[in-house]
Amino acid sequence: xxxxxxxxxxxxxxxxxxxxxxxxxxxxxxxLELNFGFLIFAYWVxxxxxxxxxxxxxxxxxxIDLFFSNVIGFNMLFFTATSYIIHLYVFRFRIFSYFQxxxxxxxxxxxxxxxxxxxxxxxxxxxxxxxxxxLITLVLWVGIYxxxxxxRRSVFSNL
Amino acid sequence: MARSTPSYTPVRNYAxxxxxxxxxxxxxxxxxxxxxxxxxxxxxNLYVQMVxxxxxxxxxxxxxxxxxxxxxxxxxxxxxxxxxKIRTRDFIQRKDAxxxxxxxxxxxxxxxxxxxxxxxxxxxxxxxxxxxxxCSTHRIYLQNSNQVQxxxxxxxxxxxxxxxxxxxxxxxxxxxxxxxxxxHLLPIKSNFFYCDARGKGKPMLxxxxxxxxxxxxxxxxxxxxxxxxxxxxxxxxxxxxxxSAINSISINEIEVVITLKTNPLEENFFGMISRDAxxx
Numbered sequence: 001x002x003x004x005x006x007x008x009x010x011x012x013x014x015x016x017x018x019x020x021x022x023x024x025x026x027x028x029x030x031x032l033e034l035n036f037g038f039l040i041f042a043y044w045v046x047x048x049x050x051x052x053x054x055x056x057x058x059x060x061x062x063x064i065d066l067f068f069s070n071v072i073g074f075n076m077l078f079f080t081a082t083s084y085i086i087h088l089y090v091f092r093f094r095i096f097s098y099f100q101x102x103x104x105x106x107x108x109x110x111x112x113x114x115x116x117x118x119x120x121x122x123x124x125x126x127x128x129x130x131x132x133x134x135l136i137t138l139v140l141w142v143g144i145y146x147x148x149x150x151x152r153r154s155v156f157s158n159l
Numbered sequence: 160m161a162r163s164t165p166s167y168t169p170v171r172n173y174a175x176x177x178x179x180x181x182x183x184x185x186x187x188x189x190x191x192x193x194x195x196x197x198x199x200x201x202x203x204n205l206y207v208q209m210v211x212x213x214x215x216x217x218x219x220x221x222x223x224x225x226x227x228x229x230x231x232x233x234x235x236x237x238x239x240x241x242x243x244k245i246r247t248r249d250f251i252q253r254k255d256a257x258x259x260x261x262x263x264x265x266x267x268x269x270x271x272x273x274x275x276x277x278x279x280x281x282x283x284x285x286x287x288x289x290x291x292x293x294c295s296t297h298r299i300y301l302q303n304s305n306q307v308q309x310x311x312x313x314x315x316x317x318x319x320x321x322x323x324x325x326x327x328x329x330x331x332x333x334x335x336x337x338x339x340x341x342x343h344l345l346p347i348k349s350n351f352f353y354c355d356a357r358g359k360g361k362p363m364l365x366x367x368x369x370x371x372x373x374x375x376x377x378x379x380x381x382x383x384x385x386x387x388x389x390x391x392x393x394x395x396x397x398x399x400x401x402x403s404a405i406n407s408i409s410i411n412e413i414e415v416v417i418t419l420k421t422n423p424l425e426e427n428f429f430g431m432i433s434r435d436a437x438x439x
Contacts, residue, residue: 021289028293054172061180066200070296072193073184080176087173119188121294123341123360 001051008155009044010060016040017068031132035109039141042105043148045083049090057083070120078112098142106137198329205284262428268319269430272397278430279307284332295360297340301333301429309333314393316430318421321393338365338419348387356417363419373407384417
């Protein structure tokens with residue numbers, strides 16, 4: 001894949017994290033932590049598994065850590081691990097229903113949020129935040145899936 | 160039929176990436192190994208924001224000036240601009256006067272509290288609001304336009320009390336760690352106890368644990384808390400907050416929660432005693 005394509009993918013992930021940063025200051029009062037950035041990354045690995053491998057996940061994670069995180073390595077770790085799991089089961093995911101996919105990606109996102117709180121802010125760890133985020137992400141994933149698929153088809157028509 | 164689906168997944172590369180990330184994460188969390196890098200990126204971001212805003216304004220001004228091509232319209236525009244300028248100048252002068260008054264009042268407060276005139280004032284550039292409202296890391300960035308030499312761990316004054324201490328400087332920005340950051344420890348005292356209060360990771364809250372019975376603390380909510388000066392960083396006897404809650408942890412252990420006096424979200428200017436004045 002061309003370098004410019006990687007830049008486009010990274011930009012969409014960064015847009016997701018920027019949205020998270022902007023919206024979470026409001027949504028956290030409703031016990032909801034949005035995680036668009038991580039879901040967009042997961043979508044790209046799911047959609048283009050042969051193009052986004054371990055090194056891409058590592059570099060995307062590093063870029064996100066530099067611009068949006070309080071520690072270096074957190075997103076690198078999760079992006080690599082998520083990428084590995086998606087690669088491992090990518091063909092099984094293809095025969096999953098939208099609901100099953102939603103449950104998997106929403107669960108991954110909730111696990112990411114839980115680890116983020118446990119590692120970086122244990123005082124604010126809250127089961128209600130995780131539960132509400134899981135339920136809302138379950139719905140949001142379907143939207144993200146269709147929007148990102150339309151975007152991928154319009155931009156990466158050759159991939 | 161295959162027992163499992165084929166995949167593109169060479170586990171070695173992922174394992175390498177996983178361990179490398181885990182190592183970086185551990186070294187950053189435990190030793191803050193990449194704090195300067197993050198600070199530099201943050202400061203660069205602020206610069207890019209400032210430059211892009213200025214460029215956007217210039218481009219917008221240039222585009223609007225192209226449209227003034229007829230004398231009459233131009234004259235009309237000029238008159239409008241003049242009125243607008245007068246209004247803007249008036250607005251700026253009023254704001255400037257308000258800001259000067261704010262600075263003078265703040266300087267008076269600082270002089271009353273710290274008994275020195277050698278004080279540097281800094282304007283706030285950014286506060287990490289997302290983390291401040293939800294998480295453990297509570298930092299603000301101050302603009303050091305005059306490039307004053309600021310040492311690490313210099314106490315920072317805001318409103319009518321201390322709010323934190325300097326942590327680092329990146330380019331022309333000073334990073335300040337607030338008392339409510341969970342990594343910050345503040346030696347405090349009241350009329351009946353001394354302790355080291357740690358930030359709670361929640362806005363304006365710090366807390367300390369004491370080996371006392373909760374009965375000893377009846378009717379103590381609302382009592383003032385002062386700096387004890389025992390850490391060697393902050394001057395003693397500066398009021399920092401009041402006791403807002405007392406929680407029992409076990410039979411002979413309690414947690415005293417203190418609400419800080421100054422809300423950093425409501426302050427524009429922050430002060431520090433200059434290096435020379437701080438030396439004995």
